[in-house]
Amino acid sequence: MGKDVIVACDFSSAAEVYAFLDKFTGRKPFVKIGMELYYAEGPAIVKGIKDRGHPIFLDLKLHDIPNTVKKAMNVLSRLDVDICNLHAGGTVRMMQAAIEGLTREDGSRPLLIAVTQLTSTDQESMEQDLLIKQPIDQVVMHYAANAKKAGLDGVVCSPLEAQKVHDTCGKEFLTVTPGVRFADGDVGDQKRVMTPAQAKEIGSDYIVVGRPITAAADPVAAYERCVAEFCD
Ligand code: C5P
Numbered sequence: 646m647g648k649d650v651i652v653a654c655d656f657s658s659a660a661e662v663y664a665f666l667d668k669f670t671g672r673k674p675f676v677k678i679g680m681e682l683y684y685a686e687g688p689a690i691v692k693g694i695k696d697r698g699h700p701i702f703l704d705l706k707l708h709d710i711p712n713t714v715k716k717a718m719n720v721l722s723r724l725d726v727d728i729c730n731l732h733a734g735g736t737v738r739m740m741q742a743a744i745e746g747l748t749r750e751d752g753s754r755p756l757l758i759a760v761t762q763l764t765s766t767d768q769e770s771m772e773q774d775l776l777i778k779q780p781i782d783q784v785v786m787h788y789a790a791n792a793k794k795a796g797l798d799g800v801v802c803s804p805l806e807a808q809k810v811h812d813t814c815g816k817e818f819l820t821v822t823p824g825v826r827f828a829d830g831d832v833g834d835q836k837r838v839m840t841p842a843q844a845k846e847i848g849s850d851y852i853v854v855g856r857p858i859t860a861a862a863d864p865v866a867a868y869e870r871c872v873a874e875f876c877d
Pocket of ligand 1: 653655679763764765801802803823824825835853854855856857
């Protein structure tokens, strides 16, 4: 795996997501299932999309005491997804417990990546709400290094941080980057964006693209454009 476009299927029902995926008659895009869809439809939506042949990134961002995360990851590993994630803020011990829980009896497991600081958190809210005084880019790199230390496979990060994450944690450590927009597209509520071609240039391993594909007049063409810019 690697160098792929992950489509953020931010829909609120199975009917909507299946109607969207029905448009893809050839290629089977990598699908990100987030909290909204998972909480609405439960594990059946994961199985349903998997059975249609799509690789899946289950984006549930776990964050709890190590024992609870270990047990929850054990349940998620049975869903046979390709990537799942957690918050690095839960500590190295929590991340190690997550790996233990995720690892199946035969030693296999889905890829596990960490959210460092959410892109919705800025320097001011980090200092005032979380009492973290260091510069946010240092905090992000420290959390990425913690994720690596715990044995995780990579991080979700802004495309602008991907290069530095690779410099800090190594080229093999995966960077999964949302905040992608076409050069001629709407930015929407994303603040710091890159085109798929720029994300490729700076070394993102996967890009996560939602509305530029899901809200496009022709979603399949928009997806193919992302693939052409990012993967080819
Ligand atoms: O529609 P859009 O391309 O902005 O969707 C981006 C997806 O990536 C959404 O599912 C959003 O929740 C997710 N995401 C993000 N920024 C992060 C982490 C996740 O936009 N830092």
